Amino acid sequence: MSSSELPEYALVNREQWTRVNAEFTDANANAAWSQEEITWGQTHAREADVGVLGDFAGKDVVELGCGTGYFGARLKRNGAARVVGVDVTPAQLESARRVNEASGLGLEFVEANAEATGLPDSSFDLAVSEYGASIWCDPYKWIPEAARLLRPHGELVFLRNSTLRVLCTREEMPSDTETLQRPQRGLHRIEWRNPDEVEFALGHGDWFRLLRVTGFEVLDLVELFATEDTPESTYYEFSRAWAERWPLEEIWRARRRS
Numbered sequence: 001m002s003s004s005e006l007p008e009y010a011l012v013n014r015e016q017w018t019r020v021n022a023e024f025t026d027a028n029a030n031a032a033w034s035q036e037e038i039t040w041g042q043t044h045a046r047e048a049d050v051g052v053l054g055d056f057a058g059k060d061v062v063e064l065g066c067g068t069g070y071f072g073a074r075l076k077r078n079g080a081a082r083v084v085g086v087d088v089t090p091a092q093l094e095s096a097r098r099v100n101e102a103s104g105l106g107l108e109f110v111e112a113n114a115e116a117t118g119l120p121d122s123s124f125d126l127a128v129s130e131y132g133a134s135i136w137c138d139p140y141k142w143i144p145e146a147a148r149l150l151r152p153h154g155e156l157v158f159l160r161n162s163t164l165r166v167l168c169t170r171e172e173m174p175s176d177t178e179t180l181q182r183p184q185r186g187l188h189r190i191e192w193r194n195p196d197e198v199e200f201a202l203g204h205g206d207w208f209r210l211l212r213v214t215g216f217e218v219l220d221l222v223e224l225f226a227t228e229d230t231p232e233s234t235y236y237e238f239s240r241a242w243a244e245r246w247p248l249e250e251i252w253r254a255r256r257r258s
Contacts, residue, residue: 006088009189009198010113013136014089016197017067021091025068029095032070033103036077040130041159041249043224044231050222052157052253056080059125062149064114064142064158065132069096069107075128076105084108084124086117087132115141122151129158135199138189139210147214150256156216157254162223162247165238166190166201175237207252216254223247 003011038047047053057079063072066085076083085107087093093109100107112118114133127150133142146156161169167182169175171193182190187206190199202210204221211218226243238248 017089018091026095029068033073038074061126062124064129071130127156134158134160162250176242220253222251224249
């Protein structure tokens with residue numbers, strides 16, 4: 001898609017994810033796709049334990065901000081009828097298509113901004129985002145788009161950095177601290193440096209209000225902490241000790257009312 005069609009923050013993030021793909025995600029795409037068990041985020045929380053996806057067997061799924069497509073691949077392996085991955089970064093989609101062809105799983109991929117996918121109204125039973133649109137897109141744009149794509153009573157499930165984690169993240173390494181680094185009031189767009197990225201986050205009250213006004217009812221909010229089974233290597237800039245005491249991530253589950 002043309003750069004002129006994208007907001008400036010999407011261009012910044014696309015450039016960053018092009019670099020990440022070259023340095024890491026392309027080389028790890030095969031291994032990520034080969035995992036059959038569905039796990040969530042850096043804590044590797046097992047879907048069998050958190051149970052936020054419900055029964056998606058035989059359902060049509062759209063993944064908003066799919067990256068190399070590994071999460072959608074796990075859904076397809078576990079019974080989803082159709083999985084469409086949407087992402088704004090061509091390099092990530094090239095990796096996804098390569099592994100998809102080799103696997104024979106039959107996922108579909110669309111290069112588009114998750115805030116405006118161009119896909120038909122009411123086309124899916126389930127919309128998911130695991131560190132895709134959930135943090136890299138403006139929630140005031142991608143949440144209404146998810147609502148548009150879902151059929152009546154369809155569900156939206158997304159994983160994001162916990163609000164507390166966002167409030168405690170420093171620019172310096174290590175990033176975790178027990179001290180608040182930014183106000184929650186007005187929390188929305190965060191610009192990071194080294195590397196340049198634009199992330200979006202809201203407080204819990206703002207998330208509830210946004211979901212309600214876009215036609216959703218909130219079914220669940222699961223906060224994820226480190227457990228004894230979580231690999232040490234998954235924490236990136238946060239320490240295991242921090243994530244054992246405070247939620248590193250959170251999963252939201254909502255249902256479209258009609």
